[in-house]
Every structure is written in C-alpha cells, then in structure tokens.
Amino acid sequence: MIVAPPQHDAHKSGILAKFRLFSPILAGATLKERLIGCLGALVGICLTGFVTSVFMGHDPHLPLIVAPVGASAVLLFAVPASPLAQPWSIVGGNMVSAFVGVTVATLVRDPAIAIGLAVALAILAMSLTRSLHPPGGAAALTAVIGGAAVARAGFWFPIVPVGINSALLVLLGIAFHRFSGRQYPHKQAVAPVNTHKTADPPAAFRVGFNTEDIDAAVASFNETLDISRADLDVLLRQVELQALKRQRGDLVCADIMSRDVVTVTAEVSAEEARSRLLDHDIRTLPVLDREGRLLGTVGLRELAAMAPASPLPISQARTASSGDPAIGLLPHLTDGTIHAVVVTDDNNRVVGIISQTDLLATLAKSLSRTGPTGLMSGHGQGI
Known part of the structure; x- marks a missing residue:
C-alpha cells in the first residue's frame, strides 16, 4: 500500500525545491563548520594585516593587505581540504599570478586587453606550476588595475605585499586548524600497496x-x-x-568475537610469548599492563627475529567496542597487516578478540543465506 505524504510535508518540500539554489552544495558544509571558518577568517585576516603593518610600517604608497587574500581566506578556512586551498596553491598561486599581472601591465598598454590577458595567462601559469588558486585571478587583475601604488611597486608587488600576505595567512591557518583539531595542510590519501611485496594489488x-x-x-x-x-x-x-x-549492521562484534582471549603481560620474554602463540596456533597476542588494561599487541612475525630474552616488541593495537558493527572491521582485517582486532570495554580492558578467520566464517555464513540478487533469502532478518 502506498501512503501519501502529509500535506504540510509536501508543501515544505515544494518550498525547499524553489529555493534549492540557496542550499549548500559542499559535502560537510554544516553550520558549525561554517562558524569555525568565519572565526578562522576573522583571526587570519586581522593578524595578517597586523603583522604586515609591524614589519612594513604604514607605507601610504603600498597597500597593507591585498584584496585577493580575503578570497584566499575563504578557501583556507571554509574548505581547507580542497586542493585549491593548500599552502603552495595559496602562496604560489597568488605570487605567480601577481607576477603575470605585473608583466602584462608593463608590456600591454591597452587596459581592455591587459585585464583579460592577465587573468588568462595567470590561469595558464598556475596550471603549469601546479598552484591553481582562484584568488590568483584577482591578484593578476589587481596588478593591472591597482593604481599608482601597485605600478610604483612594480615587480616587487608579487613579493610585497602579495607574497608576505599569503605566507602569513598560510602560517596562521596552519596554527588555527591545529588549535581547532583540524588537519591542515590536507594529507592526501596514500595509495594502498601489497604488504607481501608482490605485483598483485592488495x-x-x-x-x-x-x-x-x-x-x-x-x-x-x-x-x-x-x-x-x-x-x-x-x-x-x-x-x-x-x-x-x-x-x-545488525551483527555486532559481541556476536562473533572470541571471549576466552589468550593474553600476555608486558613483563614476559619474547620466547615465552612466541611459545604461547605456537601453543594456541594464533598469530596475535594482546599485551596487558599490571592492572589488566590493554597496552598493545605482539605478533608472531615480530617475535620471529627476536632473541629469546628480548623485551616484547609491542605494537599499537587495533581496537573495537563490543557494540560496533562487525562488518566495519573488514578494512582492518583485509589490509594485509592486521590479523586480529581486540575488543575492549570502556576501561580499556580486553573482553574479546576477532581474527580474520572469525570474520571470514561470519561472511561465509552470510553468503550462504544470500540469494542471487544479493538479498537475504531466508525469512529472518539476522545474518
């Protein structure tokens, strides 16, 4: 049976559809993120202007801060993960574009031609130097139509104040994002590699x-x-x-984890830990402190090259909570390096462990209940 939506919901949807052009188009563009961006722009621009004035003084013949830096601040603080907002894009893009603008203004006397040529060549120069930055177009345009102060600065203009403004803004952006708990510069994802050093993909x-x-x-x-x-x-x-x-997601870690977990304390020798791994035919041992809290893990691969009396080579453990979806462990247990995920409670005490075999057995059982279309063929909703 098809149930018609309530009339007020349909009316609301109609209103939203009319104003869809005013809706955010960027993923993650929440009000909180925008407010943080506003605060960052406030701090960044004010401090950039202040620091510039301290070092350069109030030169009446040179602008204290150039307008394109305001556009750079929008990218730096509102969309810091964008490739267009990275340090080299901001500093290099603005400086390269300003240099292009000054060059065009020097060689081309017709303003109508110079303004278009400056922006077009700035895009080309930024593309070739891998520093594409939208405010760079404004920097090039400013170099052409900036007036007597910019003309007097000549080829110093790309450095003072454009370069100084851009570099200061980037440094302040790095400090602000680190203080607010955000990553900047953005670290691009690293392509996965086969840990077994063969030609096969992971x-x-x-x-x-x-x-x-x-x-x-x-x-x-x-x-x-x-x-x-x-x-x-x-x-x-x-x-x-x-x-x-x-x-x-209805299958959680508590449903498939091994609860009788073989562990060792940090004080045992490498030989004893290796013996325990071999006795139980397992590859990963959780290592506990004297209070029974998880310190990390040790594996057979690390112990193989250790002297018998050596201290344990403890690695950081990959952990999960008992209520986490078990399917969410797939990326960890298929990366070629992690053989088990340790399940801990709120006090960091071990309550279970899930190995590759545990997850594989669960997936095999799930597939046996799945029809040819990928949907569960049984009457129940569980896996």
Whole structure:
C-alpha cells in the first residue's frame, strides 16, 4: 500500500525545491563548520594585516593587505581540504599570478586587453606550476588595475605585499586548524600497496572498482572536480563500507568475537610469548599492563627475529567496542597487516578478540543465506 505524504510535508518540500539554489552544495558544509571558518577568517585576516603593518610600517604608497587574500581566506578556512586551498596553491598561486599581472601591465598598454590577458595567462601559469588558486585571478587583475601604488611597486608587488600576505595567512591557518583539531595542510590519501611485496594489488582492491574506473567516471563528467583522485578513491570505498554497515549492521562484534582471549603481560620474554602463540596456533597476542588494561599487541612475525630474552616488541593495537558493527572491521582485517582486532570495554580492558578467520566464517555464513540478487533469502532478518 502506498501512503501519501502529509500535506504540510509536501508543501515544505515544494518550498525547499524553489529555493534549492540557496542550499549548500559542499559535502560537510554544516553550520558549525561554517562558524569555525568565519572565526578562522576573522583571526587570519586581522593578524595578517597586523603583522604586515609591524614589519612594513604604514607605507601610504603600498597597500597593507591585498584584496585577493580575503578570497584566499575563504578557501583556507571554509574548505581547507580542497586542493585549491593548500599552502603552495595559496602562496604560489597568488605570487605567480601577481607576477603575470605585473608583466602584462608593463608590456600591454591597452587596459581592455591587459585585464583579460592577465587573468588568462595567470590561469595558464598556475596550471603549469601546479598552484591553481582562484584568488590568483584577482591578484593578476589587481596588478593591472591597482593604481599608482601597485605600478610604483612594480615587480616587487608579487613579493610585497602579495607574497608576505599569503605566507602569513598560510602560517596562521596552519596554527588555527591545529588549535581547532583540524588537519591542515590536507594529507592526501596514500595509495594502498601489497604488504607481501608482490605485483598483485592488495586483497581488498582485487574486486570492485579500481583507479581506471575512477578516471573513466571522472572523465564522463567532462568537468574538473575539486577533489584529488586518491581522496575520491578513499571516499568511494568508505561509501561502500557504510552501505555494508547499513545492510548488515545488525551483527555486532559481541556476536562473533572470541571471549576466552589468550593474553600476555608486558613483563614476559619474547620466547615465552612466541611459545604461547605456537601453543594456541594464533598469530596475535594482546599485551596487558599490571592492572589488566590493554597496552598493545605482539605478533608472531615480530617475535620471529627476536632473541629469546628480548623485551616484547609491542605494537599499537587495533581496537573495537563490543557494540560496533562487525562488518566495519573488514578494512582492518583485509589490509594485509592486521590479523586480529581486540575488543575492549570502556576501561580499556580486553573482553574479546576477532581474527580474520572469525570474520571470514561470519561472511561465509552470510553468503550462504544470500540469494542471487544479493538479498537475504531466508525469512529472518539476522545474518
């Protein structure tokens, strides 16, 4: 039976549809993020102007801060993950474009031609130097129509004040984002490698889409996207994982974890830990402190090269909570390096462990209940 939506909901949807052009088009563009961006721009621009005035003085013949820096602040504080907002894009893009603008203003006397030529050549120069930055177009334009002060500065203009303003803004942006708990400069996702040093791609990447598929999909849009291919790859794989969690999220870690966990304390020798691994035919041991809290893990691979009396080579443990979706462990247990995920409680005490075998057995059972269309063929909703 199809149930019609309530009349007020339909009316609300109609109103929203009329004003869809005013809706945010950037993913993650929440009010909180925008307010943080506003605060960052306030601090960044004010301090950039203040520091510039301290070092340069109030020169009446040279602008204290150039207008394109305001546009750079929008990118730096509102969309810091954008490739167009990275340090080299801001500093290099503004300086290169300003230099192009000054050069065009020197060689071309017709303002109508100079303004268009400056912006066009700035785009080309930024593209060639991998410093594409939209405010760079404004920097090039300012160099042409900036008036007597800019003309007097000549080829110093790309350095003072454009370069100084841009570098100060970037330094303040790095400090602000670090203080607010955000990552800047943006670290591009690293392409996965096969940890076994063979030519095969990592196990998780042998099915599904690959980089060629991403390139083909991007090419089909016939436009430039403001995201790197590596970040797009990570995003799409995270989408796949979220879809799996939604479809199979009713199975949690507590349902499949081993509860009788073999552990060692940090005081035992490498020989004793290796013996315990071999006795129980396992590959990972949680290491506990004297109060029984998790310190990390030790594996057979690390112990193989250790002298018998050596201290344990403890590695950071990959952990989960008992209520986490079990399907969410797939990326960890298929990366070629992690063989088990330790399940801990709120006090960091070990309550279970999930190995690759545990997850594989669960997935095999799930597949046996799945029909040819990928949907569960049984009457129940559990896996």
